[in-house]
Amino acid sequence: MINCAIAGLGRWGRALVEAAQNEPRLSVVRAVEPDMSGAASFCAAHGLSPATSLQAVLAEPEIDAVLLATPHSLHRSQVIAAAAAGKQVFCEKPLALKRRDAAEMFAACRNAGVLLAVGHNRRFWPSMQALRAMVAGGELGTILHVEGHNSNENSQGITQGWRLSPEESPGGGLTGAGLHVLDGFVSLLGPARQVYARLSEREAGPPPLDTATLAIEFVNGVSATLATVRATPFYWRVHVFGTKGSAEVLDEGTMVLRKSGEAPATTRYPVVNTLTAELSAFADAVERRQPFPVPEADVLATLAAFEAALQSMQSGYPVACHTAYQ
Template sequence: MSTRRNFLQTMGLSALGVYAFNGLNARSVLTAAPVAGGPVLRVALMGLGGYASRVAESMQQSRRAKITGLISGTPEKLKSWGEKYGVPENSRYNYESFDAVKNNPDIDAVYVITPNALHHDQVIRCAAAGKHVICEKPMGLNAKEGREMVAACKKAGKQLLVGYRMHFEPLTLEIHRMRMAGELGAVKFFQGLSGFRIGDPTQWRLNKALAGGGALMDIGIYALNGCRYMVGEEPVWVTAQETKTDRVKFKEGVDETITFQLGFPGGVTASCLSSYNMNNLDRFFLNGEKGFAELQPASSYGPIKGRTNKGPLELTTDRPQQAVQMDEMAAIILDGRKPVIPVDGEEGLRDLVIIDAIYKAVKTGGKVKLV
């Protein structure tokens, strides 16, 4: 019991409050200490859309992150959000003027929550303005963009983090711990299913110019990223196949459904699916010689549910994932905390390299090797 508590607190789960893991014959309840005191990360939100609304609301429960700036192309949103979250007019910017955050001492970092195609230039501009950057996933449209973003932030001496909220989710981290501790034995197979039926055909996610792709970029990245941290290795090859049943809604360059397979140096294989045309796809399954672990749902906004060969895993918490993510990212930026599963720009870049390979495999129909 004490060993598990110490391990989870070391992983940075202390921000979560109370959480519980159920075994087959026993229940372990872990009450974690509050996040260590320290300075508050002052954050400007860029792109005031639907997900930014969730982030902003969740941040009201953050202990070490606060909204101190807003960036949007919609004046009405800047006004209403500014009034709602107490952001003064001199800390509200549009997309043309936001380089001026350079002169704003009340902003430490900018959280980029805009359409995928805008990430590259906006992240580079934020770094040049001397601010740390948190960028929603996918970090960019391709590996070339990702490398340029990482290089720009390094040159500016600023951190680049990616919004991988599941990297701080306790059941995810418990399965990661079990695999690392050898409790599942040698890993043999991973399955990741990520998808939903997308609605409004005019939204930016179905616009190649803004999204850079389709289901793979938006939802499939959960399965792709998940297989890497669940297996604990980097894949060395990929194969992939695309299925498209609605060519009006899913135009050229916007994938409806992609299945992809990955091979790992230790012999593990992964089979994943991403889709914009199927519901009930939110499952991770990790199989080892000694046991298995499953999350279903695996990447929703919660509650995440899990089980292993020993029984169910259960979580109790009153804190939204985004609040935990922002507190942990504050600790990374301000305290130098090292998360168990990385969330830095290099992590985001590795996903983009694999996404490039998946799209190449779809086009060629062959196996694409990863360097």
């Protein structure tokens, strides 16, 4: 049994706790939350013992791992402290807002002999797994271009808190929803060479009304476009175009394959609980059954492209992803 503590009991932290209940190797027993008065009933219902601070939890020998669902700015100090205490770490995306901070976290965990797993749950969508296999297997031929979109109207319900902070969530919807697509691109294509990005802000809010658009060149020569709109209903699209056909993922279970001279073929995959799937993969990695399927190199490449996008939004010009990131 891997005894875990959860830090952060907001919407996503609570979802992680509930998902962990479906993985018998994980037992979430402790909770760290600044506003414990609002989380007391949740803790009682899920058998969580409240803690005064993460540092106090890290000193408890019976805790094997920590799950971090905290603001991005806290991740660096929390991950490094967990590594120093010998705890396995699962941290929600984005791991950091700067590539160098993420690299420091991975180094701290590696030197301490513990795992650092980053929660990109859409990697576990059956449709995206099938798309990666299709691209890797060459079924689409030479990949030429990829288009992606992720909009999420959850921001309409956010009127206060760290998610509205430009320091915590720069780049409009890119930091939250859009980063899922950017990670998806990296998982398919590898690191980016250059990013040209624009943030169009209609109203500061709250809730904010803005759009983020990116044009990306990858090291392997593939071009890509990405867009995200925070104030519109959920929409997902990753469309890969190759010389032998194209494949478009529309949600966690739907892919449309197009080939010359053939009618579009839609495949529907069984839906899974992706949070449970990623936590099961975390347990596998802790037990050394297999590596966590979001490699360090991919996390760093995604953050390198993310940083370049933010710089491009500020400057109005394309920004190269530093060669040290590749």
